Amino acid sequence: MSSRAEILALLRENARYSAEDMARQTDLDPAEVEDVIAELEADGVIAGYQAIIDYRELEDERVRALVELNVTLDRETSYADIAERLAKFPEVEGLRLVxxxxxxxxxxxGDSMSEVSRFISEKVAPVPEITQTVTHYVMESYKERGIVFGDGDDDDRLSVSP
Structure with missing residues (x-):
């Protein structure tokens, strides 16, 4: 595995590892680790760093939805054009062509189901190329970007014995 791949794997595991932590886990010294990270950032491979938040643990829980979008393209409009338009909205946390x-x-x-619904109906659905939207509200998150939430001891289902 290349040093770039090793550093990326470690950063995906925990972006708060120090250069010293990563040096101990690779054949690099801390200065080399910092150089590799700087190169990855300059090349745009590392686009940013974010915390993974379990909103259930906060008083102001956010409402999340996954939205399926169907589009019909015309001669002047590409998928990239539609993506660029949608990605500008602050409510959009992720967008993928699938x-x-x-x-x-x-x-x-959003802050509420009605806020998310209003955003979809007033900002997304009116985009001329979008022909259909299907919104799925996230009821519970168990794992995000490789991180499992909770300690697993909250299973309140009743045991059934034959």
Whole structure:
């Protein structure tokens, strides 16, 4: 595995590892680790760093929805054009062109279900190329970006014995 791949794997595991922590886990010294990270950032490979938040643990829990979008393209409009337009909205947390039964998979966050619904109906659905939206509200998150939430001891289902 290359030093770039090793550093990326470690950063995906924990972006708060220090250069010293990563040097201990690789064959690099801390200065080399910092150089590799700086190169990855300059090349745009590392686009940013974010905390993974378990909103259930906060008083002001956010409403999240996954939205399927179908589009019909015309001669002047590409998928990239539609993506650029949608990605500008602050409510849009994630947007991907996907294969399958729909074209885009969009993640949306808001303070309430009505706020998310209003955003979809007033800002997304009116985009001329969007022909259909299907909104799925996230009821519970168990794992985000490789991080499992909770300690697993909250299973309150009753045991059934034959």
């Amino acid at each position: 294969s399958g039964d729909y074209d885009f998979d969009m993640e949306v966050e």
